[in-house]
Amino acid sequence: xxxxxxxxxxxxxxxxxxxxxxxxxxxxxxxxxxxxxxxxxxxxxxxxxxxxxxxxxxxxxxxxxxxxxxxxxxxxxxxxxxxxxxxxxxxxxxxxxxxxxxxxxxxxxxxxxxxxxxxxxxxxxxxxxxxxxxxxxxxxxxxxxxxxxxxxxxxxxxxxxxxxxxxxxxxxxxxxxxxxxxxxxxxxxxxxxxxxxxxxxxxxxxxxxxxxxxxxxxxxxxxxxxxxxxxxxxxxxxxxxxxxxxxxxxxxxxxxxxxxxxxxxxxxxxxxxxxxxxxxxxxxxxxxxxxxxxxxxxxxxxxxxxxxxxxxxxxxx
Amino acid sequence: xxxxxxxxxxxxxxxxxxxxxxxxxxxxxxxxxxxxxxxxxxxxxxxxxxxxxxxxxxxxxxxxxxxxxxxxxxxxxxxxxxxxxxxxxxxxxxxxxxxxxxxxxxxxxxxxxxxxxxxxxxxxxxxxxxxxxxxxxxxxxxxxxxxxxxxxxxxxxxxxxxxxxxxxxxxxxxxxxxxxxxxxxxxxxxxxxxxxxxxxxxxxxxxxxxxxxxxxxxxxxxxxxxxxxxxxxxxxxxxxxxxxxxxxxxxxxxxxxxxxxxxxxxxxxxxxxxxxxxxxxxxxxxxxxxxxxxxxxxxxxxxxxxxxxxxxxxxxx
Numbered sequence: 001x002x003x004x005x006x007x008x009x010x011x012x013x014x015x016x017x018x019x020x021x022x023x024x025x026x027x028x029x030x031x032x033x034x035x036x037x038x039x040x041x042x043x044x045x046x047x048x049x050x051x052x053x054x055x056x057x058x059x060x061x062x063x064x065x066x067x068x069x070x071x072x073x074x075x076x077x078x079x080x081x082x083x084x085x086x087x088x089x090x091x092x093x094x095x096x097x098x099x100x101x102x103x104x105x106x107x108x109x110x111x112x113x114x115x116x117x118x119x120x121x122x123x124x125x126x127x128x129x130x131x132x133x134x135x136x137x138x139x140x141x142x143x144x145x146x147x148x149x150x151x152x153x154x155x156x157x158x159x160x161x162x163x164x165x166x167x168x169x170x171x172x173x174x175x176x177x178x179x180x181x182x183x184x185x186x187x188x189x190x191x192x193x194x195x196x197x198x199x200x201x202x203x204x205x206x207x208x209x210x211x212x213x214x215x216x217x218x219x220x221x222x223x224x225x226x227x228x229x230x231x232x233x234x235x236x237x238x239x240x241x242x243x244x245x246x247x248x249x250x251x252x253x254x255x256x257x258x259x260x261x262x263x264x265x266x267x268x269x270x271x272x273x274x275x276x277x278x279x280x281x282x283x284x285x286x287x288x289x290x291x292x293x294x295x296x297x298x299x300x301x302x303x304x305x306x307x308x309x310x311x312x313x314x315x316x317x
Numbered sequence: 318x319x320x321x322x323x324x325x326x327x328x329x330x331x332x333x334x335x336x337x338x339x340x341x342x343x344x345x346x347x348x349x350x351x352x353x354x355x356x357x358x359x360x361x362x363x364x365x366x367x368x369x370x371x372x373x374x375x376x377x378x379x380x381x382x383x384x385x386x387x388x389x390x391x392x393x394x395x396x397x398x399x400x401x402x403x404x405x406x407x408x409x410x411x412x413x414x415x416x417x418x419x420x421x422x423x424x425x426x427x428x429x430x431x432x433x434x435x436x437x438x439x440x441x442x443x444x445x446x447x448x449x450x451x452x453x454x455x456x457x458x459x460x461x462x463x464x465x466x467x468x469x470x471x472x473x474x475x476x477x478x479x480x481x482x483x484x485x486x487x488x489x490x491x492x493x494x495x496x497x498x499x500x501x502x503x504x505x506x507x508x509x510x511x512x513x514x515x516x517x518x519x520x521x522x523x524x525x526x527x528x529x530x531x532x533x534x535x536x537x538x539x540x541x542x543x544x545x546x547x548x549x550x551x552x553x554x555x556x557x558x559x560x561x562x563x564x565x566x567x568x569x570x571x572x573x574x575x576x577x578x579x580x581x582x583x584x585x586x587x588x589x590x591x592x593x594x595x596x597x598x599x600x601x602x603x604x605x606x607x608x609x610x611x612x613x614x615x616x617x618x619x620x621x622x623x624x625x626x627x628x629x630x631x632x633x634x
Contacts, residue, residue, distance in 0.1 A: 083607075135476040149573065151473055158468070158575025159452040160611070168605050169569040173490060181605045252486040256466070256573050258475025288485050288498045290400075294477070 003066040007053055008313025010116065011035055011072035013087035013143060018052050019309035020060060025127045027309060029056050035088060042090040050105040067110035069315030070098065071119025071308060078161035080113050086180065112315040116308065118155050118164065120265055121148025123311025129263050129301035136259045139166065141266035145188040151257055166253060171245050190245040193267060196221050199238050209234055221268045228274045239271060243278025250279065251286030254295050261296035265307065269299050320383040324370055325630025327433065328352055328389035330404035330460065335369050336626035337377060342444045344626060346373050352405060359407040367422040384427035385419065386632030388436025388625060395478035397430050429632040433625065435472050435481065437582055438465025440628025446580050446618035453576045456483065458583035462505040468574055483570065488562050507562040510584060513538050516555050526551055538585045545591045556588060560595025567596065568603030571612050578613035582624065586616050
């Protein structure tokens with residue numbers, strides 16, 4: 001018999017969000033712990049996660065929890081391991097058997113792990129903009145660019161569990177920007193938060209054009225958005241450039257899996273038409289005729305703070 | 318109860334191959350008809366297909382045939398239609414209800430339609446190089462560049478049935494060659510038979526370098542292969558260039574679906590290491606670390622003349 005509650009755990013580079021979710025998709029209890037707790041000692045971190053879960057489910061009872069779903073960078077569904085996650089000190093250069101360990105520490109409760117973007121895609125399919133869709137692609141625009149691909153209502157894991165690394169397709173072939181992955185020209189080097197900041201820095205250096213962004217340190221997509229709202233031409237140019245990079249890659253993604261929609265999640269996605277318009281235009285210009293005007297481009301319909309917990313928790317049903 | 322035989326029909330631009338296949342995957346009877354028969358009259362062509370099938374199954378008996386599987390350019394699995402196939406005069410600018418019509422003309426026998434590259438992928442999975450694999454990508458290098466994508470042991474059809482148009486991902490962003498699809502820079506414009514001929518023409522025009530290919534009309538991949546075997550530098554360069562175009566796109570395909578293998582089918586694939594070496598090198602150079610050295614690159618293991626019939630027929634089980 002399926003029990004009444006599940007637990008969703010979203011492990012990010014900075015914080016780990018943990019929530020108890022009921023069958024209606026309501027988060028009935030939630031909290032946040034520090035992902036850096038324990039530094040490079042994975043067991044200290046995992047103990048902290050388990051203690052927090054035990055505390056959080058006290059009211060509903062651990063015996064009424066169907067399972068735990070976890071989304072984490074480089075989380076592998078097949079092996080249950082977090083493998084060499086650059087942003088998690090306790091998982092750098094190591095393969096951590098996260099699902100198995102947490103299950104054991106919680107008395108054998110089923111634990112399902114996947115990467116964070118996959119978890120977001122599942123959340124969007126169950127509770128968000130892709131509700132009822134069987135074929136869509138989730139693109140997460142955060143510190144990096146992640147993706148979760150849904151085909152026939154199921155996440156694509158591929159042969160090894162690592163499918164859906166669309167931040168590392170090639171956006172620029174010649175003289176592309178170096179990417180954190182070691183390659184150059186990756187989409188992530190242009191459309192991530194870091195990519196947007198690099199674009200801003202480049203544009204500001206290339207001219208003396210006045211801009212509200214001049215003099216700012218560590219420019220975020222929020223800064224660019226605020227400037228764009230005020231009509232700042234350079235800020236609008238940054239969105240246009242970033243959107244076109246995304247749009248032309250999206251056209252290639254469509255040629256692969258013919259999705260009904262591409263759903264955008266994360267900071268950059270909140271810039272609305274400033275970014276959606278250039279994405280849509282460039283995607284349409286690069287689609288073959290059978291798909292022109294047929295692929296929806298949607299913003300996530302989940303609150304950012306809830307999406308990750310809901311997505312991770314949906315894995316546990 | 319599943320019956321003893323199926324019929325496979327492979328509709329190409331020039332010829333249509335029809336075969337009767339038993340459960341072991343042996344073609345027990347086969348023949349070829351002209352795809353241009355009837356010119357732009359789809360009913361004349363479909364009548365000819367049905368008459369041929371009836372004749373071919375006489376010995377085994379139509380009542381022992383489980384179904385008919387058809388592979389055709391722009392064949393749609395969901396609708397059973399061939400939609401605006403540029404190379405088939407009777408389907409140009411029209412949607413032809415091929416599956417329904419042929420089923421009716423054959424007394425209601427189940428008919429399954431898909432595109433030709435998808436059919437080849439299914440054939441490879443059941444009888445060829447991808448036997449036993451659950452995740453691979455089939456790339457067909459012929460007049461055009463086609464693809465069939467297998468995820469979790471199933472063909473990817475996408476939202477609309479047209480998924481897997483990997484010949485039309487962008488290989489060259491700036492000043493790319495114009496493609497038959499109306500876009501420019503498509504992989505097909507470089508790695509198809511026509512693409513190889515264009516590369517040869519360009520290279521021959523760019524220098525006075527002696528080559529066995531000079532003076533030849535309509536250079537085919539076979540011509541380039543024959544010259545390469547004799548050590549012709551320009552021919553080797555053509556394979557290198559074409560292989561690198563394919564390899565860098567393949568790295569992006571791997572980032573999407575993390576396949577166990579990419580299987581190459583068609584004329585160009587028969588050039589062996591002349592083409593496989595540059596593909597492999599460029600693919601490896603563009604893969605992120607988790608996949609380096611892990612994705613197999615395989616030639617089709619099916620005889621070209623049989624593959625299409627076997628693939629199409631496998632749809633009918």
